[in-house]
Amino acid sequence: MPQKTKDTPMMQQYLKIKQDYPDAFLFYRIGDFYEMFYDDAIKGSQILELTLTARNKNAADPIPMCGVPHHAADSYIEILVDKGYKVAICEQLEDPQTAKGMVKRGIIKLVTPGTSLDDKPNQSTENNYLGAIFPQAQTWGFAYTDLSTGEFWATNFSDFKSVENELLNLRSKEVVVPAKLPKKQVKRLQKLGLMVSPETPQQDYAEVSFVTQKLTAASQIQAVRNLIAYLMETQKRSLAHLQVAQAYSVHQYLQMDHNVQSNLELFSSLRTGKRSGTLTWLLDQTKTAMGSRLLKQWIQRPLLQVKKLKYRQDLVQLLLDNFFQRGSLQDYLTQVYDLERLAGRVAFGNVNARDLIQLATSLAQVPKIKATLLDLQAPVVDDLLTHLPDCQDLTTAITTTLVDDPPISVTDGNLIKTGFNQQLDQYRDAMKNGKQWLAQMQASEQQATGIKNLKIGFNRVFGYYIEVTNANKKQVPAERYQRKQTLTNAERYITPELKAIEQKILEAEEKSKVLEHQLFNHLREQIKARITDIQTVASTLAALDVLQSFCAVSEQYHYVRPQFTQQEKIAVINGRHPVVEKVLGKQKYIPNSITMDAKTSILLITGPNMSGKSTYMRQLALIVIMAQIGCFVPAEQAQLPIFDHIFTRIGAADDLIAGNSTFMVEMMEANDALQHATPHSLIIFDELGRGTATYDGMALAQAIVEYLSQKVPAKTLFSTHYHELTGLAAQWPNIKNVHVDATEEKGQLVFLHKVLPGPADKSYGIHVAQLAGLPTSLLKNAQQILTTLEQKPIHLQTKSSTPATAKSISEQTKPSQPVEKEEQLSLFGEPPTSKNRSLLQQLKDANLMKMTPLDAMNLLFKLQNELQD
Numbered sequence: 001m002p003q004k005t006k007d008t009p010m011m012q013q014y015l016k017i018k019q020d021y022p023d024a025f026l027f028y029r030i031g032d033f034y035e036m037f038y039d040d041a042i043k044g045s046q047i048l049e050l051t052l053t054a055r056n057k058n059a060a061d062p063i064p065m066c067g068v069p070h071h072a073a074d075s076y077i078e079i080l081v082d083k084g085y086k087v088a089i090c091e092q093l094e095d096p097q098t099a100k101g102m103v104k105r106g107i108i109k110l111v112t113p114g115t116s117l118d119d120k121p122n123q124s125t126e127n128n129y130l131g132a133i134f135p136q137a138q139t140w141g142f143a144y145t146d147l148s149t150g151e152f153w154a155t156n157f158s159d160f161k162s163v164e165n166e167l168l169n170l171r172s173k174e175v176v177v178p179a180k181l182p183k184k185q186v187k188r189l190q191k192l193g194l195m196v197s198p199e200t201p202q203q204d205y206a207e208v209s210f211v212t213q214k215l216t217a218a219s220q221i222q223a224v225r226n227l228i229a230y231l232m233e234t235q236k237r238s239l240a241h242l243q244v245a246q247a248y249s250v251h252q253y254l255q256m257d258h259n260v261q262s263n264l265e266l267f268s269s270l271r272t273g274k275r276s277g278t279l280t281w282l283l284d285q286t287k288t289a290m291g292s293r294l295l296k297q298w299i300q301r302p303l304l305q306v307k308k309l310k311y312r313q314d315l316v317q318l319l320l321d322n323f324f325q326r327g328s329l330q331d332y333l334t335q336v337y338d339l340e341r342l343a344g345r346v347a348f349g350n351v352n353a354r355d356l357i358q359l360a361t362s363l364a365q366v367p368k369i370k371a372t373l374l375d376l377q378a379p380v381v382d383d384l385l386t387h388l389p390d391c392q393d394l395t396t397a398i399t400t401t402l403v404d405d406p407p408i409s410v411t412d413g414n415l416i417k418t419g420f421n422q423q424l425d426q427y428r429d430a431m432k433n434g435k436q437w438l439a440q441m442q443a444s445e446q447q448a449t450g451i452k453n454l455k456i457g458f459n460r461v462f463g464y465y466i467e468v469t470n471a472n473k474k475q476v477p478a479e480r481y482q483r484k485q486t487l488t489n490a491e492r493y494i495t496p497e498l499k500a501i502e503q504k505i506l507e508a509e510e511k512s513k514v515l516e517h518q519l520f521n522h523l524r525e526q527i528k529a530r531i532t533d534i535q536t537v538a539s540t541l542a543a544l545d546v547l548q549s550f551c552a553v554s555e556q557y558h559y560v561r562p563q564f565t566q567q568e569k570i571a572v573i574n575g576r577h578p579v580v581e582k583v584l585g586k587q588k589y590i591p592n593s594i595t596m597d598a599k600t601s602i603l604l605i606t607g608p609n610m611s612g613k614s615t616y617m618r619q620l621a622l623i624v625i626m627a628q629i630g631c632f633v634p635a636e637q638a639q640l641p642i643f644d645h646i647f648t649r650i651g652a653a654d655d656l657i658a659g660n661s662t663f664m665v666e667m668m669e670a671n672d673a674l675q676h677a678t679p680h681s682l683i684i685f686d687e688l689g690r691g692t693a694t695y696d697g698m699a700l701a702q703a704i705v706e707y708l709s710q711k712v713p714a715k716t717l718f719s720t721h722y723h724e725l726t727g728l729a730a731q732w733p734n735i736k737n738v739h740v741d742a743t744e745e746k747g748q749l750v751f752l753h754k755v756l757p758g759p760a761d762k763s764y765g766i767h768v769a770q771l772a773g774l775p776t777s778l779l780k781n782a783q784q785i786l787t788t789l790e791q792k793p794i795h796l797q798t799k800s801s802t803p804a805t806a807k808s809i810s811e812q813t814k815p816s817q818p819v820e821k822e823e824q825l826s827l828f829g830e831p832p833t834s835k836n837r838s839l840l841q842q843l844k845d846a847n848l849m850k851m852t853p854l855d856a857m858n859l860l861f862k863l864q865n866e867l868q869d
Helices: 009-019 038-048 070-082 160-169 183-191 206-211 218-235 258-263 279-283 289-300 306-321 323-334 339-348 353-363 366-375 379-386 392-401 422-449 470-475 496-528 531-557 578-584 613-627 662-676 694-711 723-730 765-771 776-790 809-813 821-828 834-845 853-868
Strands: 024-030 033-037 053-055 063-069 086-092 105-111 129-136 139-146 152-157 174-177 195-198 455-459 463-469 482-486 490-494 570-575 592-596 602-606 637-640 645-649 681-686 715-719 735-745 748-757
Touching: 009 024, 009 105, 024 038, 024 070, 024 105, 033 038, 033 070, 038 063, 038 070, 063 070, 070 086, 105 218, 129 160, 129 218, 139 160, 139 218, 152 160, 152 218, 160 183, 160 258, 174 183, 174 218, 183 195, 206 218, 258 645, 279 289, 279 531, 279 578, 279 613, 289 339, 289 531, 306 323, 306 379, 306 531, 323 366, 323 531, 339 353, 339 496, 339 531, 353 392, 353 496, 353 531, 366 379, 366 531, 379 531, 392 496, 422 455, 422 496, 463 470, 463 496, 470 490, 496 531, 531 578, 570 613, 578 613, 592 613, 592 748, 602 613, 602 694, 602 723, 613 637, 613 645, 613 681, 613 715, 645 662, 662 681, 662 694, 694 715, 694 723, 723 735, 765 776, 834 853
Parallel strands: 024 086, 129 174, 174 195, 602 715, 602 735, 645 681, 681 715
Antiparallel strands: 024 033, 033 063, 053 063, 086 105, 129 139, 139 152, 455 463, 463 490, 482 490, 570 592, 570 637, 735 748
């Protein structure tokens, strides 16, 4: 009975290995290919668009099979990992030609979304964070690392929602969790788009004690241990580049949850989802990949410590004041490669000679940068200088060992400079002489045999040979020539002399390659011992890169240094939205001031749609963030307090996956601000209440404004179309009305984009609809309906009023608006006529704030005459 395919030794080996990695695609090395079998092959062929075949097609139980060339495997692995899968790489652990029996194979690496080290150009400036959580008592230990850079952080959270928010802020793709984490929480993590990986069995890893030595919280230490254990199990190699885990608290920084970061478009555009049009896009004029990554980290975590902020500002100012030195620093930074990830590759052992040349080029810039900093002659650069250790011995070691343009492969030779190693030079001399011997022998044999086209060649299978065409075979001396290979048009031979030369050449070639690889590994280990110094240089140059980027942007767009005050007041004079200004150009952008004294906590912002209310509010939030990362800000002057938290509700986003409507999300975000804001927080509410019925929405909006006014004295920008709310400014001294101006010219709405004191006179909603191109008949009908509705004003319920005595909001806020019927009777002494209403409408439409005194007197004189008539 024939043996079944799955019973063959190779398939038994495959199934045994696959049993340990049931949730991963198993890339099983056979010769020059990585093969997949069974379900892996079926699913993999669909995802990777590979041809699905079968092993032993004619057998009773053919096994589905597909494969990829080993030299092109990385691109296929990348596709699978990007789609959220794991890939286990099973390699041949011994030479198939010398192995006795079945070739030994084993997993050399498990690639997952959180451990992928792919260095595509468009991802070089992005971190890839792997997180881990560990619940203990009433806290959640949390740790995360970027395997490619080695940075490591740990903290505690009081609730699971905060853990979810941090994972979203970090844009993590994978999180390691305890095996017994409740399914409900696992599903919540999966809904966030995360791969949830259970912790691996704990082992005594030396790296753990190194990484956790500065941590004191037990939950943090355990989260780090689980993360290290997972990395060791998946990577199966040294993690010497992992840095000491740093404990942090989100309360040490200006807090912004992922919704705030999204609403303010810090990293991706709400409209396109791309980087263009974001704060990061504006501020990123960094010269290095590590500087670009650090910039994103600074934006994500603005500082609260004024001393640190002033230090950054001093450095930015110093660079602004020293144009030539700044230009030199920028030139040197341009030649610095990604030192963080180069250090990671050195530790992993997958660094190649070209990487080391990049490392040497980068380290060679350090003395130049230090000299330029010293030339500034400012004490503020002393800290930078002390964190730039001397690594010139590494630069010298690399440049004296490796050729200037080495090949990518580290096993095929031609890496090491001639003159570096005497033994290697002897091997190379043998190879060089061997080629000369072959050339001399070919000429000698041509003369001895009389065969002019006789030639000596080489291939990897048969080695060196003498090739003679069939037409000249009769001239071959049979006593010396031994037939080696027959071709269609020629015969190949070997002679004792050629055999001896072949042995010398091949021995020299093989030994030289082995020796070169050994010399390269020795150099790599020498560099590996200095990884900490390299990482220190990397972090210092990254910070310097971000600061020069702040300087370049500040100079280009004429930003000013903000001043921090301990008083709760804001004074931004002629501020600009930095991103909108860059898109429109400074000449087209209309600046606006934002002033709130210590007694003002709420700005009620009214004005038509598209007039710039949202831009005005976002402008302040971005200026605050820029100030608290150490950058200068877009304004003529800026005086700001230190904010501890930013809350926003902007736009009409929903969360349908969680079953929450737009209005529910709106209320949840509002509640988050009301529950957690402090007197040092900044709140931005855009059109709260619009997601429900008019009366419900206005009631909630008024109640929220009053609650903020009385119980949450945070600085709040509250834009609304409920003009009735503007009356609250008369009741609460900490509420101030402002509006975004607009005017009508020949029946057309013109946005002035200028913020002025006081409430807006009307909403201009129908005018905006006209700009959108709605049908004329529809707009006329809407105007008639609006006129009818305006005769029935909504009443604002205040603390001093009762339902029977409540004043109309029009009476409280805008005397020029229509009043109640009883008041009309007392005003005219008789039932109002159509002419009376026309006169009232003229009075209502008059914008006295824009009139000259003479124009106002003329209007009043005209109306008085018509009333007397």
